[in-house]
Amino acid sequence: MANIQKQFVQYDDIIRLTRYEENATLVKRRNAVLNRLKSRFAAMRDEGKDVPTFRWFNQGSYEMGTGIDPKNGDYDIDVGLDFNVAKSKHPNPVDLKALVYEALKDQTSLGTVVKRSCVTVRYQIDGEQVYHVDLAVYTSEDPEVEPRRLYLAKGKLNSGEEHREWEPSDPKGLAKWVAERFRNEAEVQFLRVVRALKGWKSCHFDHNGNAGPPGIGLTIAAGRLFRPEVAIDPVSKKVTFDDHKALRALVDDMLRSFSTITSEEKPGTLVERLVVTLPVSPDKDVFTKMSDSQMATFNTKLEKLRILLDEVQREEDPVEACKMMNKRFDARFPVPPKEETGQSGGRAITSSGVSA
């Protein structure tokens, strides 16, 4: 087979997003929102409102190193707001979200929206939305007890009681689980393959709704099923990655993990679903929001991906192999010029660098 590892790495360089602490722009934008929130909360307290303090933390794909460049250009910054208040003091979880909304509603011209799991602040540059900040609101049973067991505020501003809840959640535990799945070179490859899978998803599924598998779902599925394809030459100590092989194996394992279960949509009907549970609280299936038909589409597209990767494996010419990936995986996958992939003769006379 052709060796297209170099192109896998180049593709990753194209799609990957650096983590918060490595990306000054994102840090700046995140801090701007947090500063605004803190100052507004202070003003609200001055007005006599009961606004609890909070501490914040990074969460989401950027924090885990699985973030990719969104195709639609709308960058996503995920921040957790851990309020220093007992859950019991706010039986209605939307109350705290409303406070955040109140503080930030005039922050941008695009406005702020209270979604079921977070408060989203949208930003634009030159008239286009270029990023948004998702603020997830958490409380705990008792903020005096460390480590805190967090609960995520779920519900919209006008949700009925049946759609509002404090859902047990462990965003830090999830990030830790992902970070500790693999070490060293294996971790490097794991994150790269997850990003590639998310890059593939961004090209093959609609961005809106639950048409495609959620990114965190792909990350956790990979966390459970990924097998590194990393070789270290015991003599030269050079590390050789085979991302293609690792991705092919992961896709194959995901397909093998689909199981036949009774549909919740149509009780009494059997459907094929990929069930991957969160490794932390609330321990639910990460693909639960996908409908049966969306899951069937996901299955079919994974099958096609496996076929593509097999065809790529059989292709001897790296240029042709990359063309396949470019056409059927992601148009951002680079195709090298022909001369770049030919076997270079190298110099026939060189310094040996040894003596005796």
Add this chain to the structure above:
Amino acid sequence: MPTSSVTVATLTSQQFLERLGIDGHLWDVRAIKPRLAWYKRQTLSAAVEGTLGLGDRRARVQIGLTTDFPARLPIITVNPHGEFAELPHVEPDGAVCFRPRDEPLLNHDDPYGIVREALQLAAETLYAGLYGNRAAEFANEIVAYWRAYYPKAATVMGVLTPDDRARLVTAFFDCGVRCAVGDTPASFAAFRQFRNVDKLTFVNAVYVPINPAASDPQFHPRHLATAHGLNVHVTPVLRQDQDLWRSIEQHCRAREVLVVLGVQRPSGRRGLVGLIVRRREGAHPFDAQAIDDSRIAPCYVDPVDRAYLLPRGGANTDLGRCRVLVVGCGAVGGYVAMNLARAGLGTIDLMDPDSFEAANTFRHACGRAYVDYRKVVGLKLEIERLLPFVKVRTHQTDVLAWMREQPEGFRAYDLIVLAIGNPTVELRVNAVIAADPKAPPAIFTWLEPLGLGGHALVTHIGASSAGCFQCLYERGEDGTLVCRAAYAHPGGRYTRDMMGCGSQHMSFGDLDAQRAAMVVARRALDVLQGNLSESELVSWKGNADAFRAAGFKTTECYERSPPEERLPGLMLVRTGCPLCKPA
């Protein structure tokens, strides 16, 4: 009786010697006056005498502490003319030799304990002499007694194997002085520098194996230097072989006949002692009627035979049959050859077309001793100057030319060591060895520039070549041939040019060369003794400071390798190596 060190800590040396009596270790303790000759001769700082119980016997002993005590053991003596003087481990001056065989470690903080335990050891020694197998003890220590009893006796080197066969041997004279005894002129030549006995004269001598302790319970070493001892212990052995008896009569015609006695020691190898028997004119040298004590003089035989000397240096006498070819006699090859010779190799062949230059002075085993000599010749001379027995042969040629002339030449050796620092040539040699199923194992060794490290690859062991020298070379990312084990970034210009084209050299230190040679020698011994069953790459890292300061870059291999690493053959195999034949 235990006495705490606290109790005696404040006592003077003289006081705690006297304390031995108070504690019951010694009776009738009396101080010895410093003016006594023994006291002065031994430079003592304190001394007492007292009585020691030895079963149903009593011994009067003297204990002295030298001025170096407690860094030295106490001196304990008995009367040199008394009833205990003839016991084993009692020296002619009466000193009891109670010192443990291994170097003792003395606790400076417990001087009284040292004295108490020394006295106990001396008592045990005397007791064993009184009630144990005295003859066996004397036989065991025959050489030491001979030295002690006859300190002024002449010394000859003994280059003969002390076996069970009585025979005629050869005594050698240098400028009229008897200097050695050996089986043949060739055996002594093998011991000598430059391997010849051309300027020596030699006469017949006699070697006689005896076992006096078995036949005489009262045997004492001094008996052997008497006519009676000769008649009892030596002559009967010679008479058992009438041909030898007649040969001695016919061929030992010199006025003085050197007789080497191989005294059987219960604990091992025979001890050699010598007698010079002044033959009565016309008589057989061992004719009982013609010998009296005045015709017998002891001499000391200093053993220098191969079986005696090599194990003392940790060398292996079994390696005497092994033949090793060292290709490349530069810094590394020179030390390799020297190490192998010291390890007891029987035959070492040296191959190098170059000559020594003054520039080699500070990084060669030969220093500046052989400037302008061919390297193989100079190294051979140096090895033979320093070490006996090893046979060194020279091949003043390039290995590629030698291989052309002798396509199967490697088969004559048990091991090939390549230390030429030229991987192009070494790849070729590797291919030749790999292609010949009867070729021996090979060790390739080379150094990285500026003390960055070094490597030794042992390969072609047994039927498997898996992990050969060619396995270490692959095409790099740009297609250029690179060494997978390299610590220095490939393609760099690491040679230094001090005086133009002919003076280019790669800088490394003499210590780097010695380290490589040490690794190679150890692996060579492993191979020759059958302790290595597969290829192995040994690599070691040096400090990279000088290398980096010169503006050079290290490889990933250097950065990620441990300080020293041993990789087995299967880890070395490179997919696509045309030579490897994994077992």
